[in-house]
Amino acid sequence: MALDFSDDAIPIDAQPDAPYTDEQCAYMEPNNSSAEAVAITPADTGPAAICDEAPEDHDFYKFTVPAATASVTVKINFTNRAGGDLDLKVLDAAGVMLAQSRGFLDGETIVCPGLAPRCDALPPGDYLFEVFPALVGAVNSYDISLMIAPM
Numbered sequence: 001m002a003l004d005f006s007d008d009a010i011p012i013d014a015q016p017d018a019p020y021t022d023e024q025c026a027y028m029e030p031n032n033s034s035a036e037a038v039a040i041t042p043a044d045t046g047p048a049a050i051c052d053e054a055p056e057d058h059d060f061y062k063f064t065v066p067a068a069t070a071s072v073t074v075k076i077n078f079t080n081r082a083g084g085d086l087d088l089k090v091l092d093a094a095g096v097m098l099a100q101s102r103g104f105l106d107g108e109t110i111v112c113p114g115l116a117p118r119c120d121a122l123p124p125g126d127y128l129f130e131v132f133p134a135l136v137g138a139v140n141s142y143d144i145s146l147m148i149a150p151m
């Protein structure tokens with residue numbers, strides 16, 4: 001008996017494994033620039049995705065830090081498979097970077113105030129965070145965790 005490994009033998013319904021779904025790519029879109037940042041709360045968790053787009057996909061989210069906040073934690077959870085490393089930045093309302101996490105493992109986390117990566121306490125106001133490819137062409141799905149701890 002001969003086995004057929006040609007393209008003709010692949011079942012028609014077989015799809016290659018993708019790192020994200022269309023629904024994940026569409027989560028809170030358009031949010032591809034700081035001007036298009038979408039307001040989120042700790043209840044908004046995704047799943048979202050950095051998708052294969054031209055120009056390169058970046059996702060921006062806006063959040064508000066109320067008075068009497070002890071700390072803010074922004075985290076993205078993903079599995080860093082081949083070509084899927086994502087990174088994270090926290091920015092002020094004007095788009096100035098306050099902290100960034102550029103690790104190589106699964107997920108990225110920024111705690112303000114925190115030391116690794118360094119981030120000062122965030123006074124009351126509006127802020128952004130950006131999810132972006134670690135390397136050109138990186139794509140992946142991710143979940144969001146925004147925690148705002150009161151004093």
